[in-house]
Amino acid sequence: MSSKWDLAVIGAGIVGLSSTYHIMEKNPGLKVVVIDKGSTYAQGNTGKSAAGFRDLFSSDINYKLSSSTIGFYRHLQNDLGINLGMHTNGYLYLIDDDTAGSSLFDPVLKRSKSRFLSTEGLSPLDSLNFKPDPDQASLMGLKNIDQGFLGENCGIIEPDLITKFYYEELLKMGVKFMFGTTVNQIELSPVQPLDYPGEPFIWQDVHVKSLKTDKGEIEAEKYLVAADVWTTYLLEKTGIDSHVRPKKRQVFQISGPPIEKLVKSSLIKGENIMPFTILPSHEIYLRPVPGSNSIWAGVADNYNRDFSFNEDPQPEPEFYQNDIFPVLEAYIKDFKSAKLTGSWAGYYSYNTIDLSPYVFGDLNLIISTGTSGSGILKGDAIGRVVAARYNNAEEAELYGGEKLRTASMGIRKRVMDREEFIL
Secondary structure (H helix, E strand, O other), X not given: XXXXXXXXXXXXXXXXXXXXXXXXXXXXXXXXXXXXXXXXXXXXXXXXXXXXXXXXXXXXXXXXXXXXXXXXXXXXXXXXXOOOOOEOOOEEEEEOXXXXXXXXXXXHHHHOOEEEEOOOOOHHHOOEOOOOOHHHHHHHOOOOOOEEEEEOXXXXXXXXXXXXXXXXXXXXXXXXXXXXXXXXXXXXXXXXXXXXXXXXXXXXXXXXXXXXXXXXXXXXXXXXXXXXXXXXXXXXXXXXXXXXXXXXXXXXXXXXXXXXXXXXXXXXXOOOOOOEEEOOOOOOEEEEEOOOOEEEEEOOOOOOOOOOOOOOOOOOHHHHHHHHHHHHHHHEOOHHHOEEEEEEEEEEEEOOOOOOOEEEEEOOEEEEEOXXXXXXXHHHHHHXXXXXXXXXXXXXXXXOOOEEEHHHHOOOOOXXXXXXXXX
């Protein structure tokens, strides 16, 4: 294997794979290596994702990133016959009348194929309690289900299948992979070394000379860091700020008769599974798993959830039992007969300023991070922006022809509205 590369990529998740794919499309023949500590691709937070997709965003750039990515995935599955496990079963926000009357939905309605549903329109979801028990509602601050807001260009996808597509295409393009390889340090050195102790000095121009790994040193002309929450720790010694922080997130798989009935409650013509559903209280989501007639349940629990990081995060049974179970029991009929059949934990890489992804350059590095749980649903478009940055192009062309200024996702000339469509 070569000791010197045109490009070395850290991270074989959705962003690393998509970015490498689009760089290679624009630059065939590059000598590229992708490095990942996992035993294969998508073993980090990509593989732990709840894997929904939606184009319901208030930010114009987030809408462009998501809608073009959805279009590309649909092209792969519907036009090219590549199975991605993609179901356009919708995204359903269950809401009370007060929330429905807010201005929160206005920018989304203008852009996305979406609509409000009355309780009559929600009648297929008859295994839900639209009005939780008053005592439970008072104790836990639970809202009634008075309406629904349904995104119709939304649904679920399988992370292993979409990443498999990029991985197999990259192999055909001649990209090399180094799995089971840990990057320990990003090594800076002078562009013109003097071989003098203590350099680089502040008056010397520096660049990334190499990656120090547990399998040896890797040198390249350029480097891409697409390592999700690990980005912060990789960049720490270089003095380059990743601008993201980690938050632990957990997913719990739930099965049983009441869940089977709920999973088969379709609201989208042509689909026989329930939408990806967000309950009206505390932002708990329910993601259908049609293959096992189960659901994955999770929540973005921000308060009392610190920014600490652990290499091997574990799900917390007490979090499910004390925080999630009581809410599900209040909203799902006969929920006590359901069983917890699996659980896992990972991290969101949060851009805490505007909750949107970063793609920026520093020295001979490109950094792509801050996907905050939306890496899969924006992954293809982010990869195209990274490729434009690699080629020093002012604009990236997304799938479908939409143009996006490369600098708008960067740091110095960033143009990104803070995402407000968060329920």
